[in-house]
Amino acid sequence: MANKTVVTAEPSKQELFITREFDAPRELLFKAHTDPDLYIKWVGPKDMTMTIEKWECYEGGSYKFTHERGGHKYAFFGVNHEIAAPERIIGTFEFDGLPERGHVILGTTKFEDLPGGRSRIVHQSVFQSVADRDGMIQSGMESGVNDGYEKLDELLAEKLAAGKGA
Amino acid sequence: MDTFTALAEPTRRSILEMLAASGNLSATDIYKRFKTTPPAISQHLKVLREAKLVRVERRAQKRIYYVNPEPMQELEKWIKQFAANMEERYQALDAVLEAEKARLSKSKD
Numbered sequence: 001m002a003n004k005t006v007v008t009a010e011p012s013k014q015e016l017f018i019t020r021e022f023d024a025p026r027e028l029l030f031k032a033h034t035d036p037d038l039y040i041k042w043v044g045p046k047d048m049t050m051t052i053e054k055w056e057c058y059e060g061g062s063y064k065f066t067h068e069r070g071g072h073k074y075a076f077f078g079v080n081h082e083i084a085a086p087e088r089i090i091g092t093f094e095f096d097g098l099p100e101r102g103h104v105i106l107g108t109t110k111f112e113d114l115p116g117g118r119s120r121i122v123h124q125s126v127f128q129s130v131a132d133r134d135g136m137i138q139s140g141m142e143s144g145v146n147d148g149y150e151k152l153d154e155l156l157a158e159k160l161a162a163g164k165g166a
Numbered sequence: 167m168d169t170f171t172a173l174a175e176p177t178r179r180s181i182l183e184m185l186a187a188s189g190n191l192s193a194t195d196i197y198k199r200f201k202t203t204p205p206a207i208s209q210h211l212k213v214l215r216e217a218k219l220v221r222v223e224r225r226a227q228k229r230i231y232y233v234n235p236e237p238m239q240e241l242e243k244w245i246k247q248f249a250a251n252m253e254e255r256y257q258a259l260d261a262v263l264e265a266e267k268a269r270l271s272k273s274k275d
Contacts, residue, residue, distance in 0.1 A: 005256055007249035011241065012174040018249075020256050024263035028270075032262055042258035130174045137248045 009137055014130055016137065018123040026111040026119035030086035033109065040065075058083055063091075078104075087111055093125070103132050169237040172217035177202065178210045182219060185233045193229045 003023070009016040022029050032038045036055045044050030048067040055063050057080065064077035078092035093105040105125050112120040127133040172178060177200070184199060185191055193211065197204040211231065214220040221234045 003256070003260070005249050005253040007245055007252060009245050009248075011169075011238075012179070018252055020252075022256075022260065022263060024267060028263055028266055031266070032259055038262055038266065041262045042255060045255075046258075131171060134171075134244075137244050 009133065012130055014127045014133055016125050016127075016133055018125075019121060021114065021118060021120045023118055025117050026113050027086045029119045029121065030089075030111050033089060033111075034083065034085070056080065078107075103128060105132075105136075169217055169219065169241050172213050172219055175210065175213075177207070178214055178219075181207075181210060181214060181231075182233060185220060185231055190223075190230050190232045193231065196231065 003021045005018065005020045007016060007018050032042065034057045036052045036057075040050050040052055043065070044067050048069040051066050051068070053064045053066060053075075054077075055065075057063070059080060059082055062077065062079045064075060066073050066075045068074075075096040076093065077096070078094055080089070080091040082088060082090040087110060089107075089109045091107055093107050094101075094103065105127055107126075108124045110122045112122060114120055125133075125136075127136070173182075180200075181196060184196065193208070196211070197207050200207050211220070215222060218234055218237050220231050223230045223232070
């Protein structure tokens with residue numbers, strides 16, 4: 001069974017949703033979001049070096065991590081508003097690579113239990129403006145930096161083929 | 167102005183919906199459907215033209231408006247690309263979860 005990432009971003013809204021199912025219980029999924037040793041293994045793009053500089057995984061704690069490639073370093077940081085194991089994480093998110101500070105995103109990630117030892121992520125990002133949201137979608141920032149369009153085209157083709165087969 | 171910003175305004179979305187429903191409308195037809203003044207609607211049409219969400223054909227004295235679907239498809243493309251990026255990341259997470267499951271079941275034995 002293929003677990004498919006679904007991104008919903010309606011025109012002219014300030015939010016986007018990401019959902020996906022996983023073949024693991026939600027406790028584990030939650031752990032992969034809160035344990036820095038696990039988090040670092042999957043969040044960064046493959047061709048970049050990720051470093052966690054700060055990781056205060058509790059309410060009011062803050063975090064900062066960087067992605068580095070070819071001498072360029074990008075930082076992502078924010079504050080944890082709620083860490084409710086194993087069901088919910090709420091916090092802010094900001095990227096220092098933008099031309100100006102202050103474009104903060106409020107993220108809510110819910111971890112839902114599914115039968116058969118499976119689980120689902122439902123993530124909502126709320127942006128300060130429609131332009132902020134669209135800018136992020138267009139830059140692909142959420143996943144770091146695009147690995148190049150060719151690879152992406154292949155991936156899209158695979159996804160489309162898989163979608164048709166289903 | 168980009169597609170998203172052009173779409174953010176309710177009057178402009180109404181205009182697009184009308185055009186999509188009717189196939190095409192003259193500028194005058196569009197003006198008639200709103201209580202707002204023609205210059206205000208004209209301004210919205212200008213934004214829609216600049217964002218390439220509509221195209222215009224001139225017929226005699228009339229300007230006929232059509233929906234141009236391409237920018238919408240562009241938007242869909244970006245979202246798909248974004249989803250593909252997220253999927254790549256979640257596949258890495260799948261691997262992390264599998265490794266954790268294996269490690270945990272081992273430690274139980």
